[in-house]
Amino acid sequence: MFELSTGNSDNNRYVISVKGEIDIYSAPGFKESLYQSISDVGQDIVLDCSDLTYIDSMGLGILVGVLKRVKEKGNNMIIRNPRSTVRKLFRITGLDKAFVIEEV
Amino acid sequence: MKQTDTVSLCIPMKAEYVSIARLTASGITSRAGFDIDTIEDIKVALSEVLGKIIEKKPLTDRINIDFVCQSDGIRININIPDNIPDLFDNEDDKFALAIIRSLMDEMEMIKQEHIITMVKKLGKAV
Numbered sequence: 120m121f122e123l124s125t126g127n128s129d130n131n132r133y134v135i136s137v138k139g140e141i142d143i144y145s146a147p148g149f150k151e152s153l154y155q156s157i158s159d160v161g162q163d164i165v166l167d168c169s170d171l172t173y174i175d176s177m178g179l180g181i182l183v184g185v186l187k188r189v190k191e192k193g194n195n196m197i198i199r200n201p202r203s204t205v206r207k208l209f210r211i212t213g214l215d216k217a218f219v220i221e222e223v
Numbered sequence: 224m225k226q227t228d229t230v231s232l233c234i235p236m237k238a239e240y241v242s243i244a245r246l247t248a249s250g251i252t253s254r255a256g257f258d259i260d261t262i263e264d265i266k267v268a269l270s271e272v273l274g275k276i277i278e279k280k281p282l283t284d285r286i287n288i289d290f291v292c293q294s295d296g297i298r299i300n301i302n303i304p305d306n307i308p309d310l311f312d313n314e315d316d317k318f319a320l321a322i323i324r325s326l327m328d329e330m331e332m333i334k335q336e337h338i339i340t341m342v343k344k345l346g347k348a349v
Contacts, residue, residue, distance in 0.1 A: 142242065143238040176318035204263045
């Protein structure tokens with residue numbers, strides 16, 4: 120399962136933290152929560168993945184959908200501190216070129 | 224002659240049991256001598272296949288997985304229900320296929336036998 124916490128601000132960017140596992144079981148809830156979280160946000164979004172222990176292709180697909188929506192508003196989405204296993208999946212799928220990935 | 228040990232797992236065709244398959248894979252691959260990064264890779268690849276099978280809403284209610292531990296690695300055979308012609312036929316499936324092909328040394332769908340077989344060799348981390 121996963122937990123999503125929102126509301127932190129960092130250099131005028133909206134920070135969302137995700138914790139746990141995103142797989143075929145948790146993905147529908149993750150999608151709903153994430154879309155709800157960004158619906159009224161008009162600034163860049165940072166998805167803090169420090170505590171994201173697992174994500175699959177379905178989860179990555181959700182992130183791509185969110186990225187498209189955020190870019191439609193003229194903003195960007197940053198993936199912060201992904202673990203090596205998560206980062207590897209971004210690399211394999213080429214999504215490391217679509218997203219800004221930052222380590223802080 | 225190689226010595227092989229086979230562990231079989233049968234899970235309900237439900238998304239909530241994919242994590243059980245991941246846990247099982249973790250235990251078996253650890254026992255087989257894989258390092259932690261490779262264990263994660265195998266878990267991800269297995270999870271992708273199971274996820275795609277469940278997504279296709281097959282008529283059968285269970286998935287069978289055989290973990291065949293060999294002296295030089297592991298072979299994972301997953302039964303595909305008869306009514307699924309192709310697991311990776313949609314545009315959305317390309318991420319899953321890319322992930323599986325990258326993380327495993329071999330991946331083959333044997334349609335006549337309704338099996339997906341994946342191989343990971345010991346000592347070949349991605």
